[in-house]
Amino acid sequence: MYRWKIGIVFASLVIAFTALAYALSQRWLYSIQDVVSSAPKNSFTAFEKLVQLQTLAMHDAARQIASSELVAYLRTLEDFRGEFIALEKEIYRRYPSSVEPDIEEKMRHYRSEYVMNNSSFVKRFASILSTRVGAVMGDAAFEPQGRAAFLRDKVLLVEDCASVAVNNCFHKFTFRPLQSVLRRLQPTFSSPYSPDVVIVSDQRGVGWAKSDDPLWSDKSGFVEAYPVILRARTSGVVDDIIQLGDDGSYYFVTAMPMVDGGEYLGAILIGVMIDDSLLKEAAKVIGHEIAFALDDKILHSTNRDEMFQSFVSDILAYLPIDDRSQRVELRDGTGYAGVAFYFARHARYDEPYGLRTLPPAIDRLRVVLATHVTRFSMVVSALNWVTIGLGLALGCAGGILLWLLIRTYRKPFEIIDQGIHEIIDGNLDYQFHFGFQQDLPDNMAQSLNLMISVLSGRxxxxxxxxxxxxxxxxxxxxxxxxxxxxxxxxxxxxxxxxxxxxxxxxxxxxxxxxxxxxxxxxxxxxxxxxxxxxxxxxxxxxxxxxxxxxxxxxxxxxxxxxxxxxxxxxxxxxxxxxxxxxxxxxxx
Structure with missing residues (x-):
């Protein structure tokens, strides 16, 4: 009977423990759900700090490029612009272009020889350029070949490009130093905000070089297409979001003027592409799903799930368009909870934007931070069932172990009880076996043997x-x-x-x-x-x-x-x- 009593007590304890563990896990689930639901809202400040870090990183990169030897190249090209144009007119008057490839090749050879014969202009250009580059960079500008090799290279470059067109010279004397600057400065850029593209334009607003496209040149309508350059000329440093390239990709851009002695020589435009990888890097820091939307168009997000996209659209619908300082919180039936706000929350819209009829895109960029509460709840709920299963499994295992322990402990007493009945039956010569694994039955058996010997006188x-x-x-x-x-x-x-x-x-x-x-x-x-x-x-x-x-x-x-x-x-x-x-x- 006592075995059943012990079993019932043990089973009651197992059930009580499992029920307590389940109740505690449910309470923990509800508290965690509240924490998870409010986590995106609490991460808002962290995201603002991340934006500040991105802005500082892009400004630093633009400042380094704008203060590099590119200033010397643009200054020298601008000073020699008239002479380049006069040289171009003269060589094309003497050796006009031809649509026939063989004839054009011969004409180009003649043009190049003409430039070589007028080497005083070329050498003077190269000499002034080397002096200005050396003033910016010091002796490092001519390493490892030296100044003479630098001059010789630039003379050959002018002889080659001038035989084609002046614009070709402007492109090569902008694109090549841009590549050199980026190679040198690349280790100093802050990842993941290292520039994906850098564009150089001159004081006339012509785009001459694009870092990722060696054929991009002589873009006379560049400033009109991207007024951010004009704003940088008057404001110093300007941030915006624009579309660059034929694929329609959006970029965070920073425009910074290049100035020499107070004179505006041109501008640098650096861009970081807004893509999934950029958002994923930000999500690692924030710890939540992120989506960027320009007006009502979702640009990129860290989650392509249809339910997440639906949540982003829903929460953006509540975000007012006339007050960029507001933010909206939402938790809907999709299982997501999040917060939506404007990327640039403190922009002013009473200032003129020149050619723009809308505020800059960066001021219309909207951000959504979200987390999937239901998915987390499902994980915790699964853990609850694991807790129940584990409790029952441990209860069964403990019950079996308890049964084996009781059986092992009971067996010696059953043997002793059999011996006592032998004595009751009159078998006074019976000797109780002892040598059990437990001390109590072992001592009891020995004590019974001694008691019988003493009482029987043997x-x-x-x-x-x-x-x-x-x-x-x-x-x-x-x-x-x-x-x-x-x-x-x-x-x-x-x-x-x-x-x-x-x-x-x-x-x-x-x-x-x-x-x-x-x-x-x-x-x-x-x-x-x-x-x-x-x-x-x-x-x-x-x-x-x-x-x-x-x-x-x-x-x-x-x-x-x-x-x-x-x-x-x-x-x-x-x-x-x-x-x-x-x-x-x-x-x-």
């Missing part, structure tokens, strides 16, 4: 205990006492009437103390005292276990009681002649 101890008997003969000491009758013994005084018993050492128990000591406590204490005395004498490890020790002590106690007619005999441990011995004490 010798105490096993027949095969020769080693224990030899130990007893060397350790157990019998005092040479007379055989008194029970009537003339004094139990507590340790004396016989008319005869004195040797007094006990002060460290040993008196007869009165031994008489009051319970049997189980007495035998275990006596065994412990014997081990301590043996260790004190340096006799080494004891060779007799407790079970054999108990049998020999009880056997000698019974023998002394029968011989002396005493009611009780107990022992004290003494050290005599360097050996641990057991000395009997008579108790009446």
């Amino acid at each position: 010798p105490v101890g096993r027949a095969d205990a020769d080693g224990a008997k030899q130990w007893a003969q060397s350790v157990l000491v019998e005092e040479k006492l007379p055989r008194p009758s029970l009537g003339n013994m004094v139990g507590t005084g340790g004396e016989l009437q008319g005869r004195a018993v040797p007094p006990l050492p002060p460290t040993q128990r008196s007869a009165d103390q031994l008489n009051k000591e319970r049997a189980a406590q007495y035998y275990r204490r006596l065994y412990a005292d014997y081990l301590a005395a043996q260790a004190k004498t340096g006799a080494g490890k004891v060779q007799i276990p407790y079970s054999a020790f108990l049998e020999q002590v009880v056997g000698h106690e019974n023998a002394l009681k029968r011989r002396l007619g005493a009611r009780r005999i107990r022992f004290n441990v003494l050290i005599r002649d360097g050996n641990a011995t057991l000395v009997p004490v008579l108790i009446d």
Whole structure:
């Protein structure tokens, strides 16, 4: 019956623990849902800091490029513009172009020779250019070949490009130094805001070089197409979003003027493409899904899922178009929760924008930060079921283990119970088996054997205990006492009437103390005292276990009681002649 009671108690505890774990996980789920729902809103400040970092990185890149040797190239090209045009007119007057490839090749050769023959102009151009580049960069401008090699290279470049057209010279003397500048400055740019494209335009608004396109040149309508250049000429540094290239990709751009001695020479336009990789880098920092939308058009997002796109459209519909400082929070049926706001929240719209009829695109760019609350809830809900399953599994495993432990612990007592019934049946020669793995049933079986031996009057101890008997003969000491009758013994005084018993050492128990000591406590204490005395004498490890020790002590106690007619005999441990011995004490 007790097994069922233990099983019911254990099952109740398992169910209670599982229910508690489930309730705590549900409470944790609801609190986490609230935290997750508000996380995008709380990440708004972090995103603003990220925007500031991007702006600073792009400004720094533009400033480095605008202050590089490109200024010297644009200054020199502008100073020699009239001479380049006059040279072009003269060589084409002498050697006009032809639609026939063979004839044009020959004419180009003649033009090149003409430029070589007028080398004073070319050398003067190269000399002034090298001086100005050296003033900007120092000796590093001519490494590793040196200044002479630099001059020679520029002379050859003029002879080659001038034989084609002046515009070709302007392109090559802009594109090549731009590539050199970018190679040198690339390690200093901050990723992921390293420029994807850099465009150089002159003071007339003509685009001469584009870093990712060696054929892009002589774009006379460049400034009209991108008024951000005009705004940079008057405002210094301008940020915007524009479309560059034939694929219609949008770019974050920074325009910065290039100035020499207070004179405007042109402008640098650097751009970072708005694509999925840029948003994913930002999402790593923010920790949420991100979407960019220009007006009502979603440009890019970190999640192409249809439900996320629908959420972005829904939340943007609540964002007012007349107040860029506002932001909107939303959690809808798609399972997403997020916040929407304008990329540039503090823009002013009462200022004129020149040729623009709308505010700059960067002021119309809208941002959505969102996270999928339901998806997270599904994960946590799955964890709840895992908790329940784990609790039940542990309960079953614990129940099986408990059953095995009870069975293992119960088995020795069942064997002892069978032996008790043998005694009840009259089999007084029955010997209880001991040697169980547990101490309690082992001691109980031995105690029952000793009890039967004492009650039946047969010798105490096993027949095969020769080693224990030899130990007893060397350790157990019998005092040479007379055989008194029970009537003339004094139990507590340790004396016989008319005869004195040797007094006990002060460290040993008196007869009165031994008489009051319970049997189980007495035998275990006596065994412990014997081990301590043996260790004190340096006799080494004891060779007799407790079970054999108990049998020999009880056997000698019974023998002394029968011989002396005493009611009780107990022992004290003494050290005599360097050996641990057991000395009997008579108790009446």
